[in-house]
Amino acid sequence: xxxxxxxxxxxxxxxxxxxxxxxxxxxxxxxxxxxxxxxxxxxxxxxxxxxxxxxxxxxxxxxxxxxxxxxxxxxxxxxxxxxxxxxxxxxxxxxxxxxxxxxxxxxxxxxxxxxxxxxxxxxxxxxxxxxxxxxxxxxxxxxxxxxxxxxxxxxxxxxxxxxxxxxxxxxxxxxxxxxxxxxxxxxxxxxxxxxxxxxxxxxxxxxxxxxxxxxxxxxxxxxxxxxxxxxxxxxxxxxxxxxxxxxxxxxxxxxxxxxxxxxxxxxxxxxxxxxxxxxxxxxxxxxxxxxxxxx
Ligand code: COA
Numbered sequence: 001x002x003x004x005x006x007x008x009x010x011x012x013x014x015x016x017x018x019x020x021x022x023x024x025x026x027x028x029x030x031x032x033x034x035x036x037x038x039x040x041x042x043x044x045x046x047x048x049x050x051x052x053x054x055x056x057x058x059x060x061x062x063x064x065x066x067x068x069x070x071x072x073x074x075x076x077x078x079x080x081x082x083x084x085x086x087x088x089x090x091x092x093x094x095x096x097x098x099x100x101x102x103x104x105x106x107x108x109x110x111x112x113x114x115x116x117x118x119x120x121x122x123x124x125x126x127x128x129x130x131x132x133x134x135x136x137x138x139x140x141x142x143x144x145x146x147x148x149x150x151x152x153x154x155x156x157x158x159x160x161x162x163x164x165x166x167x168x169x170x171x172x173x174x175x176x177x178x179x180x181x182x183x184x185x186x187x188x189x190x191x192x193x194x195x196x197x198x199x200x201x202x203x204x205x206x207x208x209x210x211x212x213x214x215x216x217x218x219x220x221x222x223x224x225x226x227x228x229x230x231x232x233x234x235x236x237x238x239x240x241x242x243x244x245x246x247x248x249x250x251x252x253x254x255x256x257x258x259x260x261x262x263x264x265x266x267x268x269x270x271x272x273x274x275x276x277x278x279x280x281x282x283x284x285x286x287x288x289x290x291x292x293x294x295x
Pocket of ligand 1: 101104105168172
């Protein structure tokens, strides 16, 4: 499906032609994705149709420095072009943090102009938001500041009971700048978002679940199992329908109801141009499981 039809995701990597190869490991049915570039701060692994992207700076609680942001966006550009990847899971290395926010050390000497330039470059947050395939955040620990904003840009959030969430930027004399004031507010409502952003309070996973910030909270040793269960269930669906469904849902928070309903009709009708729709309907009538090919 050409990315030009998608208003949300057609902006960034249209025309990209990247070469990469997938090879399978002998262990636990895992495979390592061989990307066309090498990355230092992020790991990518495969389990069948799911790619697991791990921010790998555990000594710094996976804080996002410029390099990590750039590598994250570049990896997503590569994964979007790989038809064998149906779903991405995003997580942090180690057992302490998902992502503890922007790398505060980088703020120390940065001027306002330099900071603006950094933020106007294609951001990791926008790369996640515009990613056409489902992205699930597997939140294993501190999910703070830019880390919370990364999770918010994902489609679904699964948290370990040991995870904690917050927008503590106010404690540094700044405000969320990775979409937190907008996405958090849309997700949990103005009152809860305002309290988190104005107080900088860190909330536990159960509270995050109660206010609708995360979809599920599970025991730490069940986090991967639960996340993979959901990711695999999604990976079984038609990639075309998933992409159009994502686009339709995202329109809901970006337009008014009438416009959103009109766009939904267009995207619904577009599904009828796919072989996957024929297969889905046929499989139902033949009482068998559909095999979607993404065509
Ligand atoms: N930016 C840069 N470095 C960070 C970081 C961040 N956001 N979060 C953690 N680190 C670094 C620490 O400076 C420390 O580095 P050092 O070992 O070289 O001194 C290392 O990660 C471990 O952090 P530490 O505070 O010792 O770990 P902890 O487990 O006791 O506490 C946190 C973890 C996340 C609660 C704490 O590090 C923290 O509050 N971080 C900042 C969170 C934040 O304000 N994020 C929003 C940024 S806009």
